Amino acid sequence: MLNKYSISLIVISVFLTGWTLPKNDNPYIIVLGIAQDGGAPHAACTKECCANKWNNPQLRNKVSSLGIVDPSTNEVWMIDATPDFSSQLNTLTMNQKSTFKGVFLTHAHIGHYTGLIHLGREVMGAKQIPVYAMPKMKRFLSENGPWSQLIGLNNIDIKNLQDNTKIQLNDNLSITPFIVPHRDEFSETVGYEINGPNRSLVFIPDIDKWEKWSENIEDIVSSNDFSLLDGTFYDIDELPGRDMSKIPHPFIVESMEVLGDVDSKSRVHFIHLNHTNPALDRYSNAIKTIKDNGFNVAKRNQKFHL
Ligand SMILES: [Zn+2]
């Protein structure tokens, strides 16, 4: 017999077990790191920006990388293999059911591909992990050790990317690389647009000044739901004595100027912050100004549902 007491027990247990909550199986992007290639603290930095970070792991910033997660299929992908690859892969595959389906590379600067080293025989001894690369990036990996050994031993399986050519990841997700201007010593540099069932996200961790690009960044931000953009430096104060126009990144203050009238600016999140960038400190004036202007700085473990 059900009395009032047992009915309320059932109601409470249904609530606690989450039966009443709709399950959100939509794919999402997770931020795995927000720092520039060298991370923070930064090798050899004894300045104030890194002083507290050496002895306090909680304050450290991992190198910029994104995870793409599809909970409905348990598939995960990574964009960029950073020097923090091991912990970032762990974040992505903590759910034991997840299958690691591959890595998409943006370019051959050390913060963006050297994590591949963990796939080799000294560490994971991985088998045919798909690594998606543009033509020059592919040649760079194929012709130079130790990367060529990953290919020779079939630890990785290089998949070809082409500018503005969509790759269908599964029924729910697709990803499209697009070339951006950057210091291209060893490879071309790309950003990525990721499309899910309902939303899209654009990721541009490294780019020269916006005006050097043939595309209009205002249009890109307007046509995507979320934009994670190069926020390497906040302003010229981080680089005393240098000419602002010669620094090959858009300063955050410049991006806020360029994107100031874009309706969707609240969905712009700066990423790839240098150790000197005051916006790494969430109590800084820089963060306050960014928020007051309607923009954001990406946070580790932040999710963007697609
Ligand atoms: Zn970089």
Ligand SMILES: [Zn+2]
């Ligand atoms: Zn520093």
Ligand SMILES: [Zn+2]
């Ligand atoms: Zn770079």
